[in-house]
Amino acid sequence: MLKLKTKITELFNIEYPIIQAGMVWVSGWKLASAVSNCGGLGLIGAGSMKPELLREHIQKCKNATNKPFGVNIPIQRGDAEKLVEVTVEENIKIVFTSAGSPKRFINVLKENGVTVVHVVPSVKFGLKAEEAGCDAVVGEGFEAGGHNGLDEITTIALIPQLVDKLNIPVIAAGGIADGRGIVAALSLGAEGVQIGTRFAATVESSAHPVYKQKVVEAEDNSTVLTLKKIGPVRLIKNDFAYRALKAEMNGWDEEKLKELLGKKREMQGIFEGDEKEGELEAGQSSGLIHEILPVKDLFQKLLDEIVEVQKRNNRIINY
Amino acid sequence: MLKLKTKITELFNIEYPIIQAGMVWVSGWKLASAVSNCGGLGLIGAGSMKPELLREHIQKCKNATNKPFGVNIPIQRGDAEKLVEVTVEENIKIVFTSAGSPKRFINVLKENGVTVVHVVPSVKFGLKAEEAGCDAVVGEGFEAGGHNGLDEITTIALIPQLVDKLNIPVIAAGGIADGRGIVAALSLGAEGVQIGTRFAATVESSAHPVYKQKVVEAEDNSTVLTLKKIGPVRLIKNDFAYRALKAEMNGWDEEKLKELLGKKREMQGIFEGDEKEGELEAGQSSGLIHEILPVKDLFQKLLDEIVEVQKRNNRIINY
Numbered sequence: 001m002l003k004l005k006t007k008i009t010e011l012f013n014i015e016y017p018i019i020q021a022g023m024v025w026v027s028g029w030k031l032a033s034a035v036s037n038c039g040g041l042g043l044i045g046a047g048s049m050k051p052e053l054l055r056e057h058i059q060k061c062k063n064a065t066n067k068p069f070g071v072n073i074p075i076q077r078g079d080a081e082k083l084v085e086v087t088v089e090e091n092i093k094i095v096f097t098s099a100g101s102p103k104r105f106i107n108v109l110k111e112n113g114v115t116v117v118h119v120v121p122s123v124k125f126g127l128k129a130e131e132a133g134c135d136a137v138v139g140e141g142f143e144a145g146g147h148n149g150l151d152e153i154t155t156i157a158l159i160p161q162l163v164d165k166l167n168i169p170v171i172a173a174g175g176i177a178d179g180r181g182i183v184a185a186l187s188l189g190a191e192g193v194q195i196g197t198r199f200a201a202t203v204e205s206s207a208h209p210v211y212k213q214k215v216v217e218a219e220d221n222s223t224v225l226t227l228k229k230i231g232p233v234r235l236i237k238n239d240f241a242y243r244a245l246k247a248e249m250n251g252w253d254e255e256k257l258k259e260l261l262g263k264k265r266e267m268q269g270i271f272e273g274d275e276k277e278g279e280l281e282a283g284q285s286s287g288l289i290h291e292i293l294p295v296k297d298l299f300q301k302l303l304d305e306i307v308e309v310q311k312r313n314n315r316i317i318n319y
Numbered sequence: 320m321l322k323l324k325t326k327i328t329e330l331f332n333i334e335y336p337i338i339q340a341g342m343v344w345v346s347g348w349k350l351a352s353a354v355s356n357c358g359g360l361g362l363i364g365a366g367s368m369k370p371e372l373l374r375e376h377i378q379k380c381k382n383a384t385n386k387p388f389g390v391n392i393p394i395q396r397g398d399a400e401k402l403v404e405v406t407v408e409e410n411i412k413i414v415f416t417s418a419g420s421p422k423r424f425i426n427v428l429k430e431n432g433v434t435v436v437h438v439v440p441s442v443k444f445g446l447k448a449e450e451a452g453c454d455a456v457v458g459e460g461f462e463a464g465g466h467n468g469l470d471e472i473t474t475i476a477l478i479p480q481l482v483d484k485l486n487i488p489v490i491a492a493g494g495i496a497d498g499r500g501i502v503a504a505l506s507l508g509a510e511g512v513q514i515g516t517r518f519a520a521t522v523e524s525s526a527h528p529v530y531k532q533k534v535v536e537a538e539d540n541s542t543v544l545t546l547k548k549i550g551p552v553r554l555i556k557n558d559f560a561y562r563a564l565k566a567e568m569n570g571w572d573e574e575k576l577k578e579l580l581g582k583k584r585e586m587q588g589i590f591e592g593d594e595k596e597g598e599l600e601a602g603q604s605s606g607l608i609h610e611i612l613p614v615k616d617l618f619q620k621l622l623d624e625i626v627e628v629q630k631r632n633n634r635i636i637n638y
Contacts, residue, residue: 003637123539123606142461143473151540154462154473156494156503157603161539164607175475180507184475186635187502187628220442220480221470229568249548251570284476287442288483307638309506314633316505318322319626 002303007169008192011115011136012068012094015039017192018182018302019138019171020199022072022096023146023281024048025271029057031204033064034295043096047074048267051082058090068094075100088112099147102132117171119194121149126162126170134168138194141174145197145283148225148232156188163189177285179305183313197283200270203294208273211280214238218286230257236280240265321622326488327511330434330455331387331413334358336511337501337621338457338490339518341391341415342465342600343367344590348376350523352383353614362415366393367586370401377409387413389434394419407431418466421451436490438513440468445481445489453487457513460493464516464602467544467551475507482508496604498624502632516602519589522613527592530599533557537605549576555599559584 008017020027020035022043032042044061046054054071061069071092073083076099084105087095095109098119109116110133118129119138129137139162141155142148153161155174162170172185173194185193200207201215214236225234226244229252235241247260269278293301327336339346339354341362351361363380365373373390380388390411392402395418403424406414414428417438428435429452437448438457448456458481460474461467472480474493481489491504492513504512519526520534533555544553545563548571554560566579588597612620 004635005637006635141473141475142471143476152461152544153539153603154460154475154494156460156474156500157462157606158539160497160499161606175473178479180479181475183506183632183636184503186632187506188499220472220477225471249570251568284472287476287480306636310632310636310638313502313505313629316323316325317502317625317629318324319629 002307004306006186006191008136008171011169012041012070014041014068016303017171018299019043019192019194021173021194021196022046022070023196023200024266026200026205026207027072028206029061029064030206031199031202031295032069033061034202034204035199035299036065036067036069038296038299039067040299041094042069043072044069045072046083046087047072047077048271049083051079051086054083055086055090058087058092070094070096072096072098073105074098075102075104080105084108088114096138102129102134106133119173120162122151122153122158123161123165125149126166130166130168136169136171136191137162137166138171138173139190140194141172142225143234143284144174145200145223145234145286146281148234150228150232152225155185159185159188159190175283175285177283177288179302179307179309181285182302182306183309197285198289198298199295200282201289201292202298203292207270210273210275211270212292214275214280215282215286215289216292218282218289220284220287222286223282223284227257227261229254230261233279233281234283235269236282236286238278238280239276240279321626323625325505325510327455327490330488331360331389333360333387335622336490337618338362338511338513340492340513340515341365341389342515342519343585345519345524345526346391347525348380348383349525350518350521350614351376351388352380353521353523354518354618355384355386355388357615357618358386359618360413361388362391363388364391365402365406366391366396367590368402370398370405373402374405374409377405377411389413389415391415391417392424393417394421394423399424403427407433415457421448421453425452438492439481441470441472441477442480442484444468445485449485449487455488455490455510456481456485457490457492458509459513460491461544462553462603463493464519464542464553464605465600467553469547469551471544474504478504478507478509494602494604496602496607498621498626498628500604501621501625502628516604517608517617518614519601520608520611521617522611526589529592529594530589531611533594533599534601534605534608535611537601537608539603539606541605542601542603546576546580548573549580552598552600553602554588555601555605557597557599558595559598
């Protein structure tokens with residue numbers, strides 16, 4: 001049976017260094033507990049939850065798994081402090097932070113014995129996270145779905161540069177949807193992977209069936225990074241995404257772009273399944289996803305693929 | 320001693336599936352022969368050569384190595400037909416084509432027993448290359464230096480999708496500068512790699528010392544893909560690149576952008592070393608390049624790194 005031991009499996013006391021990204025409208029207790037039960041690390045995505053709803057998800061997740069799981073908190077959210085409070089009160093020991101400075105909550109989290117991981121799009125932000133006291137970083141490449149960095153650094157370029165410059169372990173994210181991507185990430189020096197879109201298109205994901213179907217139908221060029229002036233986001237191309245792209249090409253300013261975006265388009269796209277006007281946040285790896293599997297089946301498939309890839313590499317590389 | 324056997328080493332009858340990209344103003348006979356002498360595949364970049372200069376480089380390359388080498392021909396060039404003619408006359412048996420439809424010269428090349436590889440940025444163009452009769456494709460990701468595709472698909476997302484959809488072998492390019500990138504590419508299913516920027520910054524490269532120095536100084540976020548409306552190109556950020564970016568942000572049309580670009584900026588940047596106003600074409604892997612080595616030393620370093628990475632993977636992945 002496959003064993004995968006890295007600094008990340010040690011850090012979280014998990015079996016496999018495969019982390020399910022905490023995604024808005026996608027990863028509630030069902031998805032997170034399913035991933036943790038397989039030996040990976042499930043994350044509840046607090047970004048689309050009010051504090052009391054987060055508490056409910058944490059409690060349900062505790063009932064559904066005895067294995068470690070965590071919570072992802074986007075720091076820039078207005079009520080992020082409340083989300084952190086709930087997380088600490090509920091005795092959660094693993095928190096992934098994103099979208100904002102990790103300094104803001106690191107003290108309260110570390111005082112409560114929480115392992116803190118921050119998501120970064122570049123070496124500069126990686127160094128800041130390490131300096132702030134984070135235990136690890138997720139290096140997220142340009143190909144990742146949803147919100148993204150301004151520097152457009154891709155996974156294959158970003159990960160080895162983070163590994164060279166940081167002392168804390170690096171988890172790779174962006175473009176990874178199968179065993180090939182996982183072994184590629186390990187080859188780049190990552191100690192683990194964070195997988196988003198692939199888990200968003202599982203049975204246990206709370207995304208709308210229409211969203212999942214759009215991911216399955218997507219090809220290599222079906223997503224685009226847009227709205228760069230007001231916060232880059234990678235979306236499956238639809239009516240809204242094309243309008244945003246066109247506005248960008250025509251040089252619209254921030255104010256006009258914000259008006260175009262409006263509010264709640266993430267919910268509209270991912271949770272309500274509005275395939276035309278919603279934001280269908282997904283990564284370039286969508287083109288690798290052809291079926292909506294239960295987490296258990298997907299996880300076993302990933303493990304089988306890892307073995308297959310490593311065997312092939314050992315056939316090719318004779319040293 | 321390391322052995323690396325793939326469909327690409329068989330196709331070209333070379334020892335290692337490491338191909339040096341045929342780059343304008345960079346890869347003449349000196350670089351190409353040095354790479355081929357190490358057991359990789361050197362490519363003469365015809366894109367910046369008049370037909371008779373190409374002939375001279377081919378002849379000098381023949382004198383400098385007994386190993387296989389090839390020529391890269393950008394199909395959209397005005398005198399591409401002449402370049403193809405010279406290549407065939409000089410009995411070159413390996414041609415990489417890029418920037419244009421591979422159909423244009425495939426018949427004359429195949430009739431003369433040439434192995435033809437086309438560079439593609441997406442599955443769509445990969446399928447077209449296969450249909451045209453190409454023997455392999457280079458899948459080039461968004462992170463690659465120089466001219467790039469419109470779909471912005473990155474190496475880690477592109478390569479497995481090409482591998483799944485094509486029957487001919489796939490060579491990975493974009494973001495690869497060391498052994499980690501090479502093993503990552505093999506993990507993704509590639510049969511070989513094409514490396515550009517790393518070879519552009521070797522002793523044998525004909526790029527200007529200032530260009531090489533800019534690559535060495537570059538960090539993870541030092542390059543940018545710009546001029547998307549008139550032909551996307553990845554450059555090290557300098558005065559010209561910032562002007563181009565600003566014009567793009569302000570929604571300039573094609574005509575104005577072409578005027579801004581003008582002519583000969585590639586030569587000005589890469590060959591003449593104008594660090595402010597020239598186009599310094601380079602990939603995101605620049606941030607991984609810290610020294611200007613002779614090809615022989617670099618090649619040995621890559622091979623050593625491949626072994627190191629595969630050993631680490633075998634320590635992590637126990638099946």
